[in-house]
Amino acid sequence: MIIADTTLYQGMRAKMIEQLRKKEIFDENVLQAMKTMPRHYFVPFSLIAHSYQDQALPIACQQTISQPYTVAFQTTLLSVKPDMKILEIGTGSGYQAAILKTMNTTVYTIERHRQLYEDAKHLFATLKLNIATKHGDGHAGWTEFAPFDRIIVTCGATTIPEKLIAQLKIGGIMICPTGDKCQEMKKIVKTDENNLNITTHGYCAFVPMLSQTEYQSQ
Ligand code: SAH
Numbered sequence: 001m002i003i004a005d006t007t008l009y010q011g012m013r014a015k016m017i018e019q020l021r022k023k024e025i026f027d028e029n030v031l032q033a034m035k036t037m038p039r040h041y042f043v044p045f046s047l048i049a050h051s052y053q054d055q056a057l058p059i060a061c062q063q064t065i066s067q068p069y070t071v072a073f074q075t076t077l078l079s080v081k082p083d084m085k086i087l088e089i090g091t092g093s094g095y096q097a098a099i100l101k102t103m104n105t106t107v108y109t110i111e112r113h114r115q116l117y118e119d120a121k122h123l124f125a126t127l128k129l130n131i132a133t134k135h136g137d138g139h140a141g142w143t144e145f146a147p148f149d150r151i152i153v154t155c156g157a158t159t160i161p162e163k164l165i166a167q168l169k170i171g172g173i174m175i176c177p178t179g180d181k182c183q184e185m186k187k188i189v190k191t192d193e194n195n196l197n198i199t200t201h202g203y204c205a206f207v208p209m210l211s212q213t214e215y216q217s218q
Pocket of ligand 1: 094210
């Protein structure tokens with residue numbers, strides 16, 4: 001169910017953008033996309049009043065919709081330009097994918113939980129967001145549509161997934177939180193076929209990137 005984007009929500013969203021600026025998010029394209037796309041469309045109904053607070057919130061399947069700051073930070077690191085082909089690992093609520101789509105890119109997103117995949121697919125259709133969705137293990141990427149200009153991983157990987165690097169264009173950028181309980185945000189630039197330039201951008205806490213779909217044991 002979509003709750004209309006009233007002036008109340010628009011006002012809360014404007015305040016959220018001001019908070020993000022105070023936290024040193026300065027990329028106007030990212031801020032504009034987050035100002036345009038209502039976050040409350042992606043938050044469970046019972047938590048909708050909290051949609052514009054800068055916090056992660058629980059969604060189905062014991063997962064979370066990322067904190068607005070995290071979405072803004074990862075998207076800034078991704079250096080998105082219009083018409084880029086972007087792969088997201090971890091669809092979750094669909095909010096991050098919707099922000100990327102609002103930046104006029106072509107978005108492909110993979111989710112391992114069938115329910116989240118189905119819900120996001122349905123929500124994208126309702127919102128008329130043309131985003132390609134897939135149910136599966138993001139470690140494998142999406143070979144049919146590779147190579148990608150950008151890859152964004154929104155769950156915590158233990159190590160940088162090699163198959164994703166293989167599906168990144170030369171000059172492409174991948175943002176991937178890497179580590180066990182707490183992760184380090186990594187920006188990986190594929191400088192040529194055999195070389196990566198990896199920089200780290202602080203610590204973060206994501207739900208783990210698991211290797212099977214939900215049919216098998218977690
Ligand atoms: N980008 C999401 C964040 C969701 S949390 C949003 O904007 O709401 C991370 C998501 O990654 C969860 O939904 C989790 O189920 C999913 N995930 C974890 N491991 C995965 C894997 N191997 N492949 C695809 N998705 C995975």
